[in-house]
């Protein structure tokens with residue numbers, strides 16, 4: 001399992017507009033490839049939250065010139081994390097980074113990524129030690145029952 005720790009920095013705030021706010025950590029090493037991952041993020045010693053994580057240069061918006069960054073969208077979580085140290089465990093790779101033709105196409109893909117992480121986290125972490133997990137499960141059950 002790849003583990004990355006860092007201090008959360010302010011992003012471009014575009015994620016909020018897309019409906020997927022992210023906690024961003026700058027990456028200065030090549031130790032991990034670009035891609036999209038299912039992850040668990042430790043935000044406090046005893047508090048873990050599942051997350052959809054992107055590692056790359058946001059090529060849809062910056063071509064290849066963008067800063068390489070780790071962005072974690074924490075599931076059903078809307079607390080402020082700026083300036084806090086978090087630990088990200090990349091558990092399952094979902095797909096490579098892609099360049100999308102439109103913001104809508106990127107947003108549609110993000111919905112799918114989050115849904116996959118949600119299902120993955122419920123399968124693999126039935127006893128997730130976080131109060132978020134309970135909220136997560138409730139929303140997931142709702143989402144899954146709406147989908148079926």
Ligand SMILES: Cc1cc2nc3c(=O)[nH]c(=O)nc-3n(C[C@H](O)[C@H](O)[C@H](O)COP(=O)(O)O)c2cc1C
Nearest residue numbers: 011012013014015052054058059060073097098113
């Ligand atoms: C789960 C996830 C997957 C992502 N996948 C891609 C991708 O394939 N291509 C891309 O250009 N950006 C991708 N992004 C990054 C978004 O472009 C980025 O979050 C958005 O531009 C907001 O950036 P900001 O945090 O700087 O505001 C992804 C982000 C997340 C959270």
